[in-house]
Amino acid sequence: MTEHRKPNAASAAVLLDSTIHGGNDASRRNTAAPGEPGLVCDAPTVPLRDDMFVPPVNPLPPLDGLQLHMVGIRGRGLRPLAIVARHLGAQIDGCDLYGDIAHPELVAAGITVGAGHAVEHVGGRHVVTSSAVPRELPEVAAALAAGRLHHRADLLAAVMAARVSVGVTGSHGKGTVAALIAAALFQHGDDPLAIIGAPVRNFGGSVQLGSGPLVAEVDDSDGSLSRISADVGVLTNSWFDHPIFGRSLTENRRDISVFLENTPIDGHVILGRQKELRPMARRAQATVLVLGRDFEGRTHSVSRSGEVVEVTDLDGSCFDIEVNILAGNLADDVAMAFMALRSIGLSGEQAAVALSALTGISRRVEFVGEAAGVCVYDDLGKHPESLSAVIREIRKRTSGRLHVVFEPFLHADLLRWRTRWIEVLAQADSVIVLPVELRQSFPVPRRAPLDWAAALAERLINAETRLEAADVVSQIARSGDSVLIAGCVDDLDEVAPWVLERL
Structure with missing residues (x-):
């Protein structure tokens, strides 16, 4: 060792x-370079969310025995940190808009999650949040006033200092x-x-x-x-x-x-x-x-x-x-x-x-399976450049056509990169486009036009639901083709199995 x-x-x-x-x-x-090549901006560089809040630097005391309340604990940024902080001796609980839906990782770690937000969550605890959480939430405001509010980076810094x-x-x-x-x-x-x-x-x-x-x-x-x-x-x-x-x-x-x-x-x-x-x-x-x-x-x-x-x-x-x-x-x-x-x-x-040991990462160009000669992959597809690289990699492995099911995550992404998204998606033979994902805990000040992908022309197929998208792509895919599911929301991983079932 x-x-x-x-x-x-x-x-x-x-x-x-x-x-x-x-x-x-x-x-x-x-x-x-003054700008990145290939990244066409379709909207001015202004904040797309006015309530974004990064708490000031506030280092945490040693974690062993420390009481922490984590706001938005189910999110992919805070959830792993909560589990690790508990492993290092901190006493952890948290709240979340979706706290009534149990997350298996938090349940396995023995971490209690409440639904909703209240000032009573603070008590004598230190409160940890992320930039995705509005400052107006009662426990965030109370912890800030008490000098007990910390960004997730403060917690990660404390964790990293230990090893x-x-x-x-x-x-x-x-x-x-x-x-x-x-x-x-x-x-x-x-x-x-x-x-x-x-x-x-x-x-x-x-x-x-x-x-x-x-x-x-x-x-x-x-x-x-x-x-x-x-x-x-x-x-x-x-x-x-x-x-x-x-x-x-x-x-x-x-x-x-x-x-x-x-x-x-x-x-x-x-x-x-x-x-x-x-x-x-x-x-x-x-x-x-x-x-x-x-x-x-x-x-x-x-x-x-x-x-x-x-x-x-x-x-x-x-x-x-x-x-x-x-x-x-x-x-x-x-x-x-x-x-x-x-x-x-x-x-x-x-x-x-x-380095040969890694067997897979969820939704990172994940090969989900093959049915009827069609290979199905799943990826976050969070940025035009990363999705372009993913499409190139799948093309190397595909003898037939490539079909992409794409669920945009934010209107901000489409407003900023509409032209580039279209350029990237046009590398596929067909693109099934879903509505913009809207399960967000903050207001959307500007929305992309409904027909933002119209320039894809004959490649474009619009679908209103994920099930409809799975039905459509399974009907047009043939042996030798590949299907890529792309979109930032974690539960989009439900679509790839649906496609495999229908092929």
């Missing part, structure tokens, strides 16, 4: 060339990279503590409650990650990704830069291959490793539900890694996960073997 300690840059000196820190080499000081930690952030791929690292550590016998934003098959949920290193997916959407420090900080990429916050790409990258600067001097910062990432780590004191400059990942071969990735280590050694998942940029994700494992003490051989 690997000894769990903070990474030591000196111990890796035989592999790390002195130039990898970047220094004053002008060739490594790329300036950020040797790997924090993975970025617009896309962070969940895949974090899950690859956590599953590899588990396979290697290192008993990780993992916090992932989606259920991982290996763990049977979005958390793994171990005693070893911590691996966490770190949200980059609202700037709160600047409160967090990890021993190994991984940045996959950086795009304009959250129009609902009204934050510019420049602001978002500034806060990511602070997260990278927080990495201790004996730690590591690992960057994806996007050239705009390098200046974001310019002030980092830790060892900086860049994909495409210091190490590499390339697709060697593909299969229906995975691929073989060739990873090149810092010393030029090459490893073929058979991975049993799909992702929009899987070779890059595997290479970054490999380097994170190297940074916390695994050898190249150990990392390569262990």
Whole structure:
């Protein structure tokens, strides 16, 4: 079993060339582009939600024995943190608009969830919330006035301070990279503590409650990650990704830069291959490793539900890694996960073997099954660029046509990226479009036009319900075709099984 300690840059000196820190080499000081290529904005850059609230920085006391009430506890951002905080000794309860619907992960952890909101929830507790929760809720307002309100990032910072930690952030791929690292550590016998934003098959949920290193997916959407420090900080990429916050790409990258600067001097910062990432780590004191400059990942071969990735280590050694998942940029994700494992003490051989362990992540280019010769996949499809990469990956594995069932998540997404969504969806042979998902706890100030997808012309089929979409796509799919279900809401995963039943 690997000894769990903070990474030591000196111990890796035989592999790390002195130039990898970047220094004053002008060739490594790329300036950020004024805008991201291919991202057409169809609406002005203004906040799409006026009540977005990020509580001020408020570090938490030690977690053992601490009483915490979590507002919006069923959400994918707070639920895993609640379970992990309880594992570390905190006393946890929470409330949620949907608190009357039991969530199996919270039930299994013994965490009580109430429905609705009330000032009585506060009592003597510290209150943890997320930026998705309005500040006007009674317990949020009361906790803020009492100095006991904390953002979820304050809680994640307290959790990460307790262990040797790997924090993975970025617009896309962070969940895949974090899950690859956590599953590899588990396979290697290192008993990780993992916090992932989606259920991982290996763990049977979005958390793994171990005693070893911590691996966490770190949200980059609202700037709160600047409160967090990890021993190994991984940045996959950086795009304009959250129009609902009204934050510019420049602001978002500034806060990511602070997260990278927080990495201790004996730690590591690992960057994806996007050239705009390098200046974001310019002030980092830790060892900086860049994909495409210091190490590499390339697709060697593909299969229906995975691929073989060739990873090149810092010393030029090459490893073929058979991975049993799909992702929009899987070779890059595997290479970054490999380097994170190297940074916390695994050898190249150990990392390569262990990275084959991950068996699947819910709704992350998930191969759900095959019926009548038709392969069915499920994905979040949360951003035009990530969905475009997913479509390319599925196309590689499809001899016939590709049919996409698409449920838009936010009017903000359509208002901002309508043109780009249409360009991406036009890569499919047919697109079954559902109405915009509207189960949101905040007002929608502007709505996209009902005919936003009309430019898809003969490719477009409108469906009013998910069942109707499943009926339609199962009728038009033929042997050799693939079907992709895409949309951000977790329970959209019900559609893929319906399609398989109907084929």
